[in-house]
Each structure stands twice: as C-alpha cells, then as structure tokens.
Amino acid sequence: GAVVSQHPSRVICKSGTSVKIECRSLDFQATTMFWYRQFPKQSLMLMATSNEGSKATYEQGVEKDKFLINHASLTLSTLTVTSAHPEDSSFYICSARGFRQLLAKNIQYFGAGTRLSVL
C-alpha cells in the first residue's frame, strides 16, 4: 500500500507557541490531503481538506486562523497550530489520497499521527 509519513509523532509545547506538523506521501503524489483530530476513544473528526496549490477547505467550527494548512507540493502538507492552548491538546492525524499506477482513488492512507500536548 501507499506510505504516508507524519512528523513529529509527539510534541509537548508551552501555551502560546505554534506547532507545525508535516504530512508526506512517500511513494505517491497526493492530490488531496486531509487533517483529522481524534480525542481519546473517539472518532476521527475531519478538520480540513487541502488540495495541492489551493486553499484548504475547513469544516464547520474549525478556525482557519488557528489551524493553518499549507499544501505546497504533491507530496507535502503541513498543519500549523498557532498560539496553542491546552484545549488544543489532541491527536492530530493526516491522510492522503492521490494517484499512482494501481492506486485506487477514494482510498485514504493515514499517517501515524501526532500527539500534541500543550502545557
């Protein structure tokens, strides 16, 4: 299957700082990347969808100025949590879909997630 790499896997930061999370598709071109937030023992909540070269589409209730998304290339999307606060502590996980020979559309391949803890 396709490989999606997400870094860092864990980050601890002070309140008020910004944190950048990277999501890379290693062996395919990701035309679309998705960013999710997952609380303990809960489902994957879609935050935003990003298409390469265009602005991200945010889900209702997600602050675009708080969660900055950049999808600058076909293999990299970044999520920056700006001025992080304790309530932003969560598990953030990205996924990517794209094209490669035999890579079926619709399928989302997930990164390993980033555990953010804001003190």
Added chain:
Amino acid sequence: GENVEQHPSTLSVQEGDSAVIKCTYSDSASNYFPWYKQELGKRPQLIIDIRSNVGEKKDQRIAVTLNKTAKHFSLHITETQPEDSAVYFCAAGGSGGSNYKLTFGKGTLLTVNP
C-alpha cells in the same frame, strides 16, 4: 452533510466466534464505504471497502455488505482471533466533487477473548 452512525460502540466475542458491526449513513449520494482498523496508538489501516455498485465483498475472514436502499452497511468478521482486537471505524464518502471527503462513524472497540 453526511452523518454516519455506528453500532455497537463496544463488542466482546470469544475467539472463533463471528463479529458484526453495523453502520448507517444519511447521504444517498455517498457511494464509497471503507472500513478501517485502528490498533491502540497506531494509524487507521484500511481493511476492506465497498462501492455502491456492489452489494457484498469478501476478503478471507472479512466481508462487507451494503444495502443502498436502506442506507446501511455492515462488517462481518468470521473466526475471530485475538489479533482482531482493535477499534473499527466505518466511513462513507463520495466520488463526486474533487475532495473525496469521508465521514467516519464513532468506532467500535472489538475485544476478542482467547
């Protein structure tokens, strides 16, 4: 938008028994229904998916059925093994538009007891 309901939230079975997880969706335009398995602390992994032109799909011990009229789909795991223990998520999405967005159910914690 799409709304996906998943039941049960927890499921405990004995090794060798079958497990069934059910999901319903609201948007009749959805035509892609994947199932993901997420082990503790790990990424969700696609285990099987079905598209709306197919009513049933099977892959070894795993099968998925889809009833588009009733807007529900189910995951069936036969001959369960302890390594099947995980959280399973259903999802619904479409191939229309450019984003292929998926809406996930709340997950089912499956425990297979040896």
